[in-house]
Amino acid sequence: MRLHRNLVFATIDALSEIFNEGKYADKVIEKTLKRDKRWGSRDRSFIAETTYDIVRWKRLYAEIAEVKEPFSRQNLFRLFAVWATLRGIKLPDWKQLEETPTRRIKGKFDSLSKIRKYRESIPDWLDETGVKELGEKKWEKEIHALNEQAPVIIRTNTLKTTKEALQKQLADEEIFTRPIKNHPEALVLEERANVFKTQAFKDGFFEVQDASSQLVAHFLDVQPGMRVVDTCAGAGGKTLHLAALMENKGQIVALDIYGNKLKELKRRARRAGAHNIDPRAIDNNKVIKKLKGSADRVLIDAPCSGLGVLSRNPDAKWKLQPEFIETLKQTQSEILEQYSKILKPGGKMVYATCSVLPSENQDQVEKFLNSEAGKDFKKVKDEKILSSETGYDGFYMALLEKSN
Structure with a gap:
């Protein structure tokens, strides 16, 4: 070379x-x-x-x-x-x-x-944290997997096309993909390529989204016609997936504290042909209060350390500090307590992170269930996704149900 x-x-x-x-x-x-x-x-x-x-x-x-x-x-x-x-x-x-x-x-x-x-x-503190939370053997495998280059994975936008039709269209543009087992809309690229230049992308036929992240919307068990609140929507990767699963029927209230991210979501929703999304910036407490007890489903894609996505964001390990993770855990607890109030009796809620640390994941859920705010909730199921076991991002998701 x-x-x-x-x-x-x-x-x-x-x-x-x-x-x-x-x-x-x-x-x-x-x-x-x-x-x-x-x-x-x-x-x-x-x-x-x-x-x-x-x-x-x-x-x-x-x-x-x-x-x-x-x-x-x-x-x-x-x-x-x-x-x-x-x-x-x-x-x-x-x-x-x-x-x-x-x-x-x-x-x-x-x-x-x-x-x-x-x-x-990796920094010393991160190595020590990983061992403490996952144990020597598991951490060894996980951090090794998180240093591998992440594959490029796309999610078919079923509002506009099918996975098979998308695969064929991309092949015509000389981008070859294969499906992923147990991921209904996912295609993984056989070779890295700039997919954003394709006509299929410009027409809104797909979004780039990791396979693990694509499981979250399915986990929430949404149905067309429901009222769903995505509380930390960001630029809307999971919001758009929810819109497709709901076949554009019903309403998705997309909340975020950053208005510029919601602007990006609006742009992406237009391209995807998703019409049932209502973006609202959280600029004061009233925004949450108005939604109290109104949602059939609530998604809390909580801010987290992002340790499950180091393969695509390798600079994060140099920017992260242990004190910041402690602050994040406090934020996660507060968000769970506050946003859980949006759910109707009988409704379901998913708490998700792209972290592999139990202290950000199952420990937060247990803490919430044992608190006053979580007394009417029960855990239906949870899933811990490790990069070392799947080859995709590390993720956690828990499905909670509120009693009638």
């Missing part, structure tokens, strides 16, 4: 923004890829995948390269040299890559790979 100077320099610039300025990797990469119109799909995928790789393995590479944050430009080139050497890529004789001790890199990699926090490239 021959390294092209402008692609390597673009990667270094992106890494500088992510590591030194604390910017989000996905946003930085999106912006970087627009820098040169002449870049083809192979060039773009080199920048995106190399940047994500170095972000994912930051701790391991920094230890091998003997560099510390904040990284100077020279040190970012050293991280790049480690990445290239470990992939067997011959380094060009640029002055930025001078004196790269390739033999030492491989030796250090072998010795550091014996220690999990370096091998899986």
Whole structure:
């Protein structure tokens, strides 16, 4: 593989923004890829995948390269040299890559790979938390799986097409997919590709959504004609799925504290042909009070650590702090207590997170059921999805029912 100077320099610039300025990797990469119109799909995928790789393995590479944050430009080139050497890529004789001790890199990699926090490239506190919550064996497997590159999975929009028709249409656009067992609307791409450029996407025939996330709307057991409240709707991945399952009948009240996310939801709903969604920003307590006891179904897709989705957001492990997780748990408890009041007697509610930590998941549900706010609720079932067992995102969902 021959390294092209402008692609390597673009990667270094992106890494500088992510590591030194604390910017989000996905946003930085999106912006970087627009820098040169002449870049083809192979060039773009080199920048995106190399940047994500170095972000994912930051701790391991920094230890091998003997560099510390904040990284100077020279040190970012050293991280790049480690990445290239470990992939067997011959380094060009640029002055930025001078004196790269390739033999030492491989030796250090072998010795550091014996220690999990370096091998899986994670902060000490995260390794300790994982062991404490999941146990040594389970955590070992899970963090290894979360370091794998996530597959691209799409959800068929059944308001507009069928899975079989979508598969055929994408094949006509040279994007090949296969179905996933027990995931009725899911298709996984056989090779990574920019699906947003396809006509099928522009026509609203699918959304990009991980297989685990696609299980949540089904778990809520919605029916056409119901009144459903999605309390943390965000940009609406699960809201749109609910609309399709309800065949556009009934009403989905989509709540979020961020109005800009709801604007994005409106845009996506238009493209998807979803007409039964009513977005409402939570700008004061009255919004929740007005909905008290009015919903047949309530979805609480709670804010969480996101540890189940590290394979697609590798920079999250460097941004997360243990104190933030403690604050999140408090928020999760408050949300459960407050939003559960929206449910009608006899209604059902799902509490879901994209975390693998029991303290954010089943422990929160148990705490709620043992509280005054949860005294009329019972747990019908729950599901713990581990990346190491499925190959998809780590997720948790619990279905609760309110007595009549």
